[in-house]
Amino acid sequence: MFETFFPIFLLFVFALGVVLVMIYLPALIAPKSLGRRKLTPYECGIIPETDARNRFPVKFYMIAILFIVFDLEIVFLYPWALILRQLGLFAFIEMLVFIGILLLGYLYIIKKGALKWE
Numbered sequence: 001m002f003e004t005f006f007p008i009f010l011l012f013v014f015a016l017g018v019v020l021v022m023i024y025l026p027a028l029i030a031p032k033s034l035g036r037r038k039l040t041p042y043e044c045g046i047i048p049e050t051d052a053r054n055r056f057p058v059k060f061y062m063i064a065i066l067f068i069v070f071d072l073e074i075v076f077l078y079p080w081a082l083i084l085r086q087l088g089l090f091a092f093i094e095m096l097v098f099i100g101i102l103l104l105g106y107l108y109i110i111k112k113g114a115l116k117w118e
Helices: 002-029 058-082 089-112
Strands: none
Touching: 058 089
16 A cells, blocks of 8 residues: 555655745845835835725725626636537527626626726
8 A cells, every 4th residue: 555655655754855945935034124114004105195905995896806707707608619519509599698688787887886986
């Protein structure tokens, strides 16, 4: 049994070694110059005016979720488009139903004003 799992054990040991090298090697060879200027927050070359831990508006999360939903549509459309001729008329009608449901959702979020950034 040991002979069977020995390559897997070696893989784990190698992966652990790579992780440890990636964590500790920069700490050993990188120059260390801590000072007041080094510890100040940096934001695009501009001194920050407010705290970085401000709350984001809910609209930001709504638009992010909507982006993910409509972006995932492409995940389903692309493979369907590649083999449409092999699938036939039934798959075409099914995709029209799918796009119709997405269109209804899109019209609903427009009506609710989720895409209006104020």
